[in-house]
Amino acid sequence: MTKVSTVDLVCPECDLEQEFTVYDSVNVSLNSDYKERLINGKLTVFTCDGCGYHVEIVYPMLYHDMDKKLMIWMDPDNQFDLSGLENEQFLFDILDESYQYRIVSTREEMVEKVYIFDDDLDDKPLEMLKHYIRETHLSTDDDPEQTILYYGGRGVFEDEGDVIFINKWSGPDQKSFRLPMAKYWQIKNEYTDHYPGPMPEAGRWIRVDENYFK
Numbered sequence: 001m002t003k004v005s006t007v008d009l010v011c012p013e014c015d016l017e018q019e020f021t022v023y024d025s026v027n028v029s030l031n032s033d034y035k036e037r038l039i040n041g042k043l044t045v046f047t048c049d050g051c052g053y054h055v056e057i058v059y060p061m062l063y064h065d066m067d068k069k070l071m072i073w074m075d076p077d078n079q080f081d082l083s084g085l086e087n088e089q090f091l092f093d094i095l096d097e098s099y100q101y102r103i104v105s106t107r108e109e110m111v112e113k114v115y116i117f118d119d120d121l122d123d124k125p126l127e128m129l130k131h132y133i134r135e136t137h138l139s140t141d142d143d144p145e146q147t148i149l150y151y152g153g154r155g156v157f158e159d160e161g162d163v164i165f166i167n168k169w170s171g172p173d174q175k176s177f178r179l180p181m182a183k184y185w186q187i188k189n190e191y192t193d194h195y196p197g198p199m200p201e202a203g204r205w206i207r208v209d210e211n212y213f214k
């Protein structure tokens, strides 16, 4: 189900009051248009009817893909308590152990999760792969703590075979790191012991980023 509401906003540029559509939850299985608009940013942009001023407005939103059995909750203000009963009862009584539940803070993180799961990858080894890149691939101009890395897709090269891209979105030289897909599988296989078992987290909301393993 897609849940939509409207709020009255006043344009900060020209003071015109107008309605802004808020997507509390989007079901991309029932309407794939929402997915496209989430990815290109149109779903969360406010454009003033009067002066054309536009700005992204980030608010809590639920992304639901019934085919992938995936829910992503965008929680920009980190209001959601991951521990305790709230997690189990949060939002739905239909928490399903076959589903994956993820919490993110920004639209960029939400879009990254969409790409990862659409490509049938596991976000946990991917975060470890990012950590590996942070430790081994950054230049001296990059502050490892401040460097922003996102999954950038998969590809096939004639001489390299299957590769995986990790994009650097910060620093003086934004670029894309290319690693053999085998590196992802190696990490996934080697570090299985480091993952919390699938059962305790099945059907639970978790935040999977590089801090997940700390």
Ligand SMILES: [Zn+2]
Pocket (backbone or CB within 6 Å): 011, 012, 013, 014, 015, 016, 048, 049, 050, 051, 052, 053
């Ligand atoms: Zn305006």
